[in-house]
Amino acid sequence: MAKTSSADGRRRRITREDVAQLAGVSKTTVSFVLNETTGQTISAETRQRVLDAVAKLDYRPNRAAQGLRTGRTATIGFLTQDIDFGAFGAATLVGAQQAADGHHYHLLVMNAPGEPLRVEAAINDLIDHPIDALVVAVAGTRRVRLPAVVTSVPTVLVNCFVAGNALPAVLPDEVKGGRDATQVLLDQGHRQIAYLTGLSREWATVARLKGFREALTGAGVDPRQQRILEGNFHVDSGYALAKQILQGKWRPTALMCGNDRMAIGAYIAILEAGLRVPSDISVMGYDGQESSAEVHPGLSTVRLPYYEMGHWATQKVLTEDVRLLPPRTYVSCPLVLRGSVAGPARPPARG
Amino acid sequence: MAKTSSADGRRRRITREDVAQLAGVSKTTVSFVLNETTGQTISAETRQRVLDAVAKLDYRPNRAAQGLRTGRTATIGFLTQDIDFGAFGAATLVGAQQAADGHHYHLLVMNAPGEPLRVEAAINDLIDHPIDALVVAVAGTRRVRLPAVVTSVPTVLVNCFVAGNALPAVLPDEVKGGRDATQVLLDQGHRQIAYLTGLSREWATVARLKGFREALTGAGVDPRQQRILEGNFHVDSGYALAKQILQGKWRPTALMCGNDRMAIGAYIAILEAGLRVPSDISVMGYDGQESSAEVHPGLSTVRLPYYEMGHWATQKVLTEDVRLLPPRTYVSCPLVLRGSVAGPARPPARG
């Protein structure tokens, strides 16, 4: 009975007035009871009458009206350009949503692919709503251009940054991820590792490669003795590069891949060559995609902390003054170890 | 300069009052100009002054205030239980978003996994916002339970339905999808087809199997002569079932798979058995996942129309009286043909 009937068959929304009338009190009293306003003294009896009326009518305050009055809308804008890119969008969104939930905030979601103009329009739309804060997230770590109007609302960036670091950003620690993944291979005794990278112009590729080299150097292995082949993050490219390397005379005992999809491609090439993972060759992915758990043997990988970044950004934008946040915060990419990595079968000999 | 400064360094939002002042007109006139209110006559000169002031101040109306006044908030609730399940959530969301865009509507997104209680809380939160309409979407087609309060707002269901069909739903036409996929194999000359299904308790599995049998019967092939093995939608299960069937004496010339992930598993088993796709055996997936395009050879599949369903639901909930919509609308799942299907190599002889 949350509504009283009206012409079109739907019901008029219950307002505070209805509650006040039923409880025999003023609208103010209803507010005081519901908001548990401090410094107000409502008798237990009145209080109960109000609560009874609220329950009976199933009254729920209109948040837009509250927002108009208080200036806080309990709504965060969530803007992304690639919401349908792999697991990125959904994972980030779930992280953001759960952080928002904790503060009784809602997410107004917009996906504005492509051109800066559409991004500006989307941001304006969000701000018009209005929103109390904004989270901007993109799939491939990169610099973004944002219209000046974002300065009018507290904003935190996920997996992207703006020129001059004018807005605080949270990013995956890809250097550490690359280093950790490499270290796993080194610890297993691998000394001949081929790195089938993603696109070399990507921020992530550069950082992971840096971590790769750091780990090798740290273990006293010369990075220049390893092979690095550039791919493009797709299954096909992992397949092609792995095939190429397996046909060469220099045989790695382990493969680092630009991402999980390339690793899946490598799996196929390895099988086709009559070899087995990990007994003949170990494989390491990156991303922590769902499918990495499902291939056989399970793919060891490094998970991108999308959920954590979405959560962090939302949490911070709600609880801190974003102007006091560090320009860049790095979130660690956790290792996910499965069956695709083992020690090298042959003694690590040259040629 | 969209804001005038205030204590905390942020700026106060420009209101209609500011515009009126700058233009030297009343707030009413500003509204008339901006809303192009019919039946009003504003002189070209005044009109221009108002528009100039709007541009100068970068004034943008507060939608919440408009909504409070008009009763329409230009916001649709989008509720899902599995937003991070594969491509489902993002694709449905993008479809919904694009439809909403066309009507200058926004999406308030909530993901409420699990229990009915959380779903009810989420729906209440959305309605409180308030929203003008609601779209509810789930990943695996199934019946859902929704609290009675949904009746207070126009609602359309995506990929799910409620008991008694009290709410209009849009669903993928899985029977036709299963039939079409099977027909492709039949047209290529296959007469020995194994179906590695997903979980048999799923609505989708039942429907696709129905289509499978219909197509076979239509081609004069006895469905009981084929083999049907139950899997669980995971890569592993496709791998295990394919392995099992390849070891048996009855050798299919084509594999229908419960989804793309099972098909990927089947690929691996086929390779391990020293066979090739499609020359030795054809493979058909289902879902139209991103990865289906990336494996080698490309996987032929049937795409689930998530985008289309999200778009349809949002479009309808905004433009039609949902009470007049048919209880169930089926959207066709388009065939995506790639290299994984070819004619059978051997003459279709009994094993």
Place this chain on the structure above:
DNA sequence: TTGAAAGCGCTAACAT
């Protein structure tokens, strides 16, 4: 051709 004023549902300072 324009403006004054009421009111959407709510909060909160200020009565009483």
Place this chain on the structure above:
DNA sequence: ATGTTAGCGCTTTCAA
């Protein structure tokens, strides 16, 4: 202990 009242920013009727 409770109620009156003045807005929040907007639309829209009615009056001028």
